[in-house]
Amino acid sequence: MTTATGRALPPKTVNAAFAGFLVSCVFAVTSIGVLVGTRDELVDALRASGTRMTEEQLQSAATITQYTFAGIALVIALVQLWLAFKLRSGRNWARILLSAFTALQIVSLFVGEGTATLPAYGGALVAGLAVVASWLPASNAYFETVKKAR
Incomplete structure (x- = not known):
């Protein structure tokens, strides 16, 4: 299917994939909230590891760990979001x-x-x-159509 300007419209399979990746991004952001809620477990795990840190150092290490993992999760979610939009526009490299x-x-x-x-x-x-x-086959056809149109 194409628009009045001759551009290919993504099939339902590509739109479903796009929606799925958006939902996956929501899950990634939700996992950041879960990580923040597990601070006590993180401190306990550090304490149980036999480390010789003071309580202040344990708390600091837990904070650094949480911020690091939250930052990584946020960056991954943003990259996935950007790639999802590229996928919907027919960029095969984004699909890969x-x-x-x-x-x-x-x-x-x-x-x-x-x-x-x-x-x-x-x-x-x-x-x-x-x-x-x-x-899926409909998606493959869409990516091929977009590739030929360029």
Whole structure:
């Protein structure tokens, strides 16, 4: 399907993938909130690790860890959001990057020794479904059409 200007409109599969990646971004931002709520558990884990930090140092390390991971999660969500818009506009490189990032996201769930949160699992599931939708035949045809139009 094309517009009056001759530009290809994304099929339902690409729109579904786009929506899925938007939802996955919401899950990523939600995981930041969950991380902030686990401060006491983080301090306890640091204390149990046998470290010789004072209480003030433990609190500081927990704060630095939380801000670091929250910043990383926010950057990842923003990059994923940007790539989702590029995907919807027919950029195949964005589809490839989103597929790779989603694979890393799913693998990270199994590497973190059970530290993943429910939002992390939800975001990975939705992103995985979005990747599948972005590689369906209708999506492939759309990306090929956009490529030929350039």
